Amino acid sequence: MKVGWIGTGSLGKAAVMKMLREGERVRVFNRTAEKAVSLVKEGAILYDSPSHLALDCDIIFLCLTGHQALHDVLYEEGGILQGQKRNLIIVDISTLSPQITRETAHYLSEYNIHYLDCPVSGGPEGALAGKLTAIISGNNEAYFQAERYISLFSNKKYYVGDSGSSQTLKILNNLAEAINLLAASEVIALGLKEGFSLPTLKEVLTETRGNSIYMNILLERLMNPSKEVSASLEVRVKDLKLANELAEKNNLELLQGKLALQQFFSAERNIGKQNDQSECIKLYLKEVDINET
Known part of the structure; x- marks a missing residue:
C-alpha cells in the first residue's frame, strides 16, 4: 500500500520519521510546507495539496489540530475528496469529538472511503521510539489493512469497535x-x-x-x-x-x-x-x- 501523511507538527513529524526509518516510503503534505522540509531530507515525498496526495495513496494518516482542520483537509478546495480516490483508508490520529468522527466516517463511506479514528498517547518522543499507544475504532476490515502501518509507530494497539469509541x-x-x-x-x-x-x-x-x-x-x-x-x-x-x-x-x-x-x-x-x-x-x-x- 502507498502511504500518505497529512499534518507534520511535532507528533506527526516524529511518527513519519519513525516510518521512514523503518523503510516505509511516505508521501507528506503540511499546510506550512517548511515544517516538512526535514522529512523530505530523510526521504519523504512532499505534495502540494491533500487531493494530489490522495490520488497517489492507498492509506492516509491525519494528524491535525481540530475539527476545522479536518474539514479543510477533507472538503475544501484541494481537499482529499477532490482527489476522488476510491477504496482509500484514512487513519486519523488526532483527538476529536466522538460525534464528529462518527459523522465523518458515515459521510466518507458514501465515497467508498474508510475512516478510522485512531488517537494515540505517548507524545512525539513515544512516536519516534515506536512506543505510542493507539486506540482504534471504525471499520474492522479497514483496521486489519491499516494495522501494519499503525504498528510502525505504536507498540500497543487497542481496537475498540464502532467509530467514535476510541x-x-x-x-x-x-x-x-x-x-x-x-x-x-x-x-x-x-x-x-x-x-x-x-x-x-x-x-x-x-x-x-x-x-x-x-x-x-x-x-x-x-x-x-x-x-x-x-x-x-x-x-x-x-x-x-x-x-x-x-x-x-x-x-x-x-x-x-x-x-x-x-x-x-x-x-x-x-x-x-x-x-x-x-x-x-x-x-x-x-x-x-x-x-x-
Whole structure:
C-alpha cells in the first residue's frame, strides 16, 4: 500500500520519521510546507495539496489540530475528496469529538472511503521510539489493512469497535493526564517553596505512592529544560473542552475537569498557547527561578 501523511507538527513529524526509518516510503503534505522540509531530507515525498496526495495513496494518516482542520483537509478546495480516490483508508490520529468522527466516517463511506479514528498517547518522543499507544475504532476490515502501518509507530494497539469509541476513551485519558499534570505542578511548586531542590524532590517523590507518570515528566522538564513541545497548552485546552462537553452530554459535572480547564486556559492566555503543557507550573511559581533551583 502507498502511504500518505497529512499534518507534520511535532507528533506527526516524529511518527513519519519513525516510518521512514523503518523503510516505509511516505508521501507528506503540511499546510506550512517548511515544517516538512526535514522529512523530505530523510526521504519523504512532499505534495502540494491533500487531493494530489490522495490520488497517489492507498492509506492516509491525519494528524491535525481540530475539527476545522479536518474539514479543510477533507472538503475544501484541494481537499482529499477532490482527489476522488476510491477504496482509500484514512487513519486519523488526532483527538476529536466522538460525534464528529462518527459523522465523518458515515459521510466518507458514501465515497467508498474508510475512516478510522485512531488517537494515540505517548507524545512525539513515544512516536519516534515506536512506543505510542493507539486506540482504534471504525471499520474492522479497514483496521486489519491499516494495522501494519499503525504498528510502525505504536507498540500497543487497542481496537475498540464502532467509530467514535476510541475518541471517547482518548478524551478520558487526556482528562486524567491534565488533572495529573496540574496535581504534580502543585506538589512540586509547594516543595520548591519549602526550599527543597529539584534533585531531592525527584529522588523522594518518584519513589513514593504519590508518584505518577506526569510527576516524572514534569520533574524531567524542570531539571533538563527543552524547547521541544510534546503537547502544547493549546492542545490541552482543546482536549479539556472535549471532556467537559462529553460530561455535559451525560449530565455529569466534572469538578476537577472544570478546574483543570480554567487553569490551562489561564496558562494558555498568560504563558502562550504554543508553549509546552509543562509550562503550566508557572501558574504556581510566579517568582521562583526554576532553572536555578
